[in-house]
Amino acid sequence: MPRYQPPLRDLHFVLHELLQVTDVLRQLPAHADIDTDTLNAILEEGGKFASEVLFPLNRTGDEQGCALDTATHEVKTPQGFKSAYEAYVAGGWPALACDPQYGGQGLPIVVNQCIYEMLNSANQAWTMYPGLSHGAYECLHAHGTEQQKALYLPKLTSGEWTGTMCLTEPHCGTDLGLLRTKAEPVADMPGTYRLSGQKIFISAGEHDLVPNIVHLVLARLPDAPAGSKGISLFVVPKFNVQPNGELGSRNAIHCAALEHKMGIHGNATCQMVLDGALGTLVGEPHKGLAAMFVMMNAARLGVGNQSLGLTEVAYQNAVAYARERQQMRSLSGVKSPQTPADPIIVHPDVRKMLLTARAYAEGARAVAVWCALLIDQELSSSDQTQRQECADLVAVLTPVIKAFFTDNAWEATSHCLQVLGGHGYVREWGMEQHVRDSRINMIYEGTNTIQSLDLLGRKVLSDGGKRLRRFGAMVQELIDQEGVDPQMQEFINPLADLGDKVTKLSTELGFKAMSNADEVGAAAVDYLRVIGHLVFAYFWARMARVALDQASSGDPFYAAKLHTARFYFAKLLPETATLIRRARAGAAPLMAMEESWF
């Protein structure tokens, strides 16, 4: 039977022992009265909801999928999804990190981060419904008019309505500058537009969980310049909302078909048709992409978190299986004489697969919680310089979290499947679902290639490496602090070495890019992985420090943490040597091939 145990001990470690989040949050006026007990109590309850309510629906959601009634255009979600959603709303969970002005509880983003990790472990497909709603909430909160905020934010905050992001069209995914959906002003209704066009692959575009769905749609105004500078953002509800907030007529946006797909079957992936649907402009005309980026950035971090969740649940199930499954004897002598064979957890390569998943999950948890804490500081610090510094770090971290976590999860879930052998490949144990579910995370919200171009081109080279150097300064500070401690050498030396190599590589790529822009495209994916490792190595070194300080406690948690850090540095980090070599190999091996030779 698949299982899921909320990783509360490790969450407490990251929150309180590694990052001291309560102290950091208390410096912020908005969270001055936060306390550790409250944080822990929320996490415990969230973990219960994830493991007891959502996890049992993961398998059935995958098997049943969603169903479209082609006559009514209504979509039915898998059995149990609606009642779980009602329980989620009744528990006040959607409102956790929302603005009290709109009915939110005003808790820090850090809390949402931890809760969402557990929800994702339990059921990624289900979690996408409230997850996207929160992104829509953030976008409208940042860019909506007062009237839009008053109409939509209280319902998105409470979870009574859900949200979507409608960007993709059949002919344009990555290149949104090509999009064709039109928005025509309505003559007698200033600020109101009729939208026509087709959107595809819209997650949670139609479903039966709530009475109204708030679509955030990218479209072109009649006078729009061509390309991405001519895109505007609109809010288009499924049911028009009257000025008093009550639902009015059905709007002309509907689901024409559902996609049949590899994973996340419980989430409705919809083809949406807009046939003169009424919408109102969000933000300024032609500046829709910038406004939408609020939702896209939140969603990118959310996708990284999905992959953290899947890595954790796959790891837990692989470990449980490896303890029980008996095959062959240990190479170094019998370990379990009372049984006909040893449990497979004795075999080195099985351990490598388990530890890979564990090191990626625990590393990702530390980085994700830190990033959430940076966002809290960016949003609420009274110190403008600190806000900017945090914003710079979040900008660099966003593509790394999206792409590095999701690539790692694909590898880690695949390893976990391998641990189960043939039993991983068949459905009974639930492992193949985690592999299938994890694959989409590398594609949506901008493919991982696009994330790498964002990192190298827009976040590093465009400002001469200034933002990245903020992180570099933190690395240097840790090296200065810990480099003298002999116990820390095994972590600090490779971290320092990688830091130097990243500086050289970034400079080299900057020079190459000046003469040939394809050099950026040729190096970017490998470069992002190198930066991902730099961030993980920094956090694994810090986690090792905490574990060393607690070594005398005799608590096996710290011994395991230290061993996982050692595994990370010995077996995963060395990948950077190959990655750097590949990044430096340049564009020629790719671009010298004539197109007709393929």
Ligand SMILES: Cc1cc2nc3c(=O)[nH]c(=O)nc-3n(C[C@H](O)[C@H](O)[C@H](O)COP(=O)(O)OP(=O)(O)OC[C@H]3O[C@@H](n4cnc5c(N)ncnc54)[C@H](O)[C@@H]3O)c2cc1C
């Ligand atoms: C299940 C699912 C759910 C989704 N949910 C949503 C949603 O809710 N809302 C929404 O708007 N969209 C959604 N999408 C769409 C998703 O965001 C797009 O599929 C994704 O952005 C890629 O676009 P595309 O599929 O058109 O691929 P394309 O843009 O055609 O790209 C094809 C390949 O070319 C590569 N490529 C393209 N340009 C470059 C370049 N400049 N350099 C290097 N490589 C490049 C890409 O990386 C990719 O590998 C969803 C998709 C799926 C499958």
